[in-house]
Amino acid sequence: MKNQEHKNRKKLAYKKRNTSPIKILLIPVGILLVYFIVYGGFIGYNEFSKEGMEEIPSQYIPIYKAAEEKYGVPWNLLAAHHRVETKFSTMDPLVSPVGAEGHMQFMPCTFVGWSHPSCEGLGEGAIPEKEKTDPSVIEEYGGYGVDGNGDGIADPFQLEDAIFSAANYLSNNGAADGEVEKAVFAYNHSDKYVKDVLYYADKYKEEPEKRKTPM
Structure with a gap:
């Protein structure tokens, strides 16, 4: 007891x-x-708006941030391009009717380089598959494709490679120097495209009262 x-x-x-x-x-x-x-x-999630936290798949955020660190292109701009191009890689297949490829929709000639002998017109080209992902070939022809994850290939269908390549392109066209609108227009020569990308870039970082809905 x-x-x-x-x-x-x-x-x-x-x-x-x-x-x-x-x-x-x-x-x-x-x-x-x-x-x-x-x-x-x-991780820096405090930079994200409520909508950014809700809409952007969390596994992509470290990639945007790493690309921003390397190329100086804002993470929210990369997220906006990803959203507009393939709805965060949910488009199936990841090839457009005109031949743009991968998560960030690069034309093969832009990815590999327009000086490639087969490149003309819209930029689909007739580049051999092996050359499309070879960093040495891309360097030779002045393309924007990069090996983002260090596996020795630069593949627009590989997420890190695609996002780092987009950051490389946008940086080289002025985004890292504050010429964001110019860089976005270079990515896709469409005023509506520019408007949509800038809308999402703003939406993912700014407060709701500062946003405008796209027309």
Whole structure:
């Protein structure tokens, strides 16, 4: 009987210790700290609007941020291009009717280089598949394709390569120097395209009252 009473007292003392007001208050503080570390401090999610957090697939965000770090092109601009081009890679197949390829819809001649002997017209070309992803061939012909994940190939159908290549293109056309509209127009010569991309770029970073819906 005494042993049972002793056990009961120990259980009660344990419950009191672990349900103290201080410990209860520490739980939400801990949650907020984790939230800040993951979403605010280390990864930089504090730069995202509510819509950006809801619409952009979280697995793509570190790639946009890494490309921004390397090429100086804003992460939200890369996210906007990704959204407009393939709805965050949900377009199936990732080839347009005119021959643009991959997650960020590069024409083969833009990816490999317009000085390739087969490049003319809209830029679909007749580039051998092996040459399309060879960084040395791309360097030779002055293309914008890059090996974003370090696997030795530059593939528009590989997500890191596609996003880094888009950042490379936009950077070379002025986006890293603040000429964002000019760079977006170079990517696709359409005023509506520019308007749509800038809308999403703004939407993913700015507050709702500062946005305008696309026409």
